[in-house]
Amino acid sequence: MRFARAVLGRPYVFTIAILVANFFVFLLMWRAGGMTFRALMDFSGPVLIGFGAKLNLLIDRQPHQWWRFVTPIFLHGGLIHVLVNMYSLWMIGPYVEKLYGSARFVFFWVVTGICGVVASYLTVVQTVPPLGPFARFIFKTHDVPSVGASGAIFGLVGVLFVFGIKYRNELPEGFKRAFGTGLLPVIGLNLFIGFIGQRFIDNAAHLGGLISGAVLALVVSYRRPGESSRMTLVWRVLQVASIAIVVLSFVRVVQTYDPNLFAEPSRPAQNVSSLSFARAMNDGQETLALVLKGNEASLDQAIKELESVEGPDIKGDQLRRKLIALLTKARQQHPSPAAASSPGGPAKPDPLHSESEAFRAEYEDWLKTTGKNFLQL
Numbered sequence: 001m002r003f004a005r006a007v008l009g010r011p012y013v014f015t016i017a018i019l020v021a022n023f024f025v026f027l028l029m030w031r032a033g034g035m036t037f038r039a040l041m042d043f044s045g046p047v048l049i050g051f052g053a054k055l056n057l058l059i060d061r062q063p064h065q066w067w068r069f070v071t072p073i074f075l076h077g078g079l080i081h082v083l084v085n086m087y088s089l090w091m092i093g094p095y096v097e098k099l100y101g102s103a104r105f106v107f108f109w110v111v112t113g114i115c116g117v118v119a120s121y122l123t124v125v126q127t128v129p130p131l132g133p134f135a136r137f138i139f140k141t142h143d144v145p146s147v148g149a150s151g152a153i154f155g156l157v158g159v160l161f162v163f164g165i166k167y168r169n170e171l172p173e174g175f176k177r178a179f180g181t182g183l184l185p186v187i188g189l190n191l192f193i194g195f196i197g198q199r200f201i202d203n204a205a206h207l208g209g210l211i212s213g214a215v216l217a218l219v220v221s222y223r224r225p226g227e228s229s230r231m232t233l234v235w236r237v238l239q240v241a242s243i244a245i246v247v248l249s250f251v252r253v254v255q256t257y258d259p260n261l262f263a264e265p266s267r268p269a270q271n272v273s274s275l276s277f278a279r280a281m282n283d284g285q286e287t288l289a290l291v292l293k294g295n296e297a298s299l300d301q302a303i304k305e306l307e308s309v310e311g312p313d314i315k316g317d318q319l320r321r322k323l324i325a326l327l328t329k330a331r332q333q334h335p336s337p338a339a340a341s342s343p344g345g346p347a348k349p350d351p352l353h354s355e356s357e358a359f360r361a362e363y364e365d366w367l368k369t370t371g372k373n374f375l376q377l
Contacts, residue, residue: 014102015093025074026082042078052253053145054117056124056314067249073113075147085149092156101223103235109152110242112209116151119208138204143314146202151209158213274312280305284323291330299331
């Protein structure tokens with residue numbers, strides 16, 4: 001009873017602060033989306049990206065938008081998404097904050113949330129590794145906006161799971177039932193839900209948060225009554241540093257904020273960058289085909305045009321770079337039509353032809369799947 005009174009009597013101010021911050025950002029996103037019922041339930045891609053969603057393409061290309069590893073922790077895709085996550089935070093957050101103190105709690109929230117986003121970033125791949133159902137559960141081949149506090153929430157679950165096991169010999173009976181192995185059904189149920197909904201749930205972020213929270217709890221002690229002031233000061237510094245990273249990240253969002261992203265432009269204007277990409281890709285493939293047939297064409301112009309555009313997603317940008325590499329190789333192997341038709345016996349098979357055909361098939365496959373979302377009029 002003394003343990004329970006000493007720990008559970010502590011305030012949980014920062015749990016409430018994070019709840020308020022998430023709902024505040026959610027309302028700003030709804031306002032930017034037009035404050036309609038449709039926008040309330042499901043934010044559009046431009047709104048998510050404009051407010052700092054994780055998108056590998058924007059993190060990878062210059063200038064690297066590093067803050068997209070932080071801001072997604074406070075963003076949500078719609079009303080149901082934010083309500084589910086904030087209810088989970090309300091149920092779990094106060095326990096972590098009371099057991100570990102406000103300073104550690106804020107540090108845990110930010111670090112595990114970032115680890116979840118990093119895990120999501122690292123598992124967007126061109127092709128899924130041949131690891132069976134586990135690979136499909138973790139990896140994604142499409143670079144789409146990813147948001148949500150669930151990575152950080154899973155991080156808090158990981159903290160309580162390890163806490164219950166690590167301190168099982170000194171905990172009251174009620175704590176033993178609630179934490180540690182008592183959380184296994186909750187973890188298993190959520191992972192099962194993630195497996196069923198793997199097409200729209202970012203399971204890598206959940207696992208990244210869960211594992212990082214468990215690791216932190218292994219090396220960090222909970223806040224015992226009467227903890228030394230020196231240790232408290234160290235955690236206060238880490239708390240301030242964590243808050244500063246979040247604030248600085250959203251400052252960068254404000255600095256790069258573009259209100260035109262959330263307007264309702266005509267479809268041609270909305271797709272102008274994607275159409276420029278499609279035009280450059282088509283011109284590049286036509287130029288490559290002409291050169292391979294021995295006809296004269298401007299390879300330099302096609303390469304320059306491709307270098308002036310960007311792919312609408314990570315796969316599209318990879319295809320753009322592949323085409324530039326093929327055109328560069330064609331420029332080296334086929335400097336002129338005369339060289340291609342010079343006498344000297346039967347023509348040898350040109351591996352560039354097969355590479356070009358393989359590229360065309362890969363590009364057409366992308367157009368039939370995610371590419372159509374960007375290039376349709």
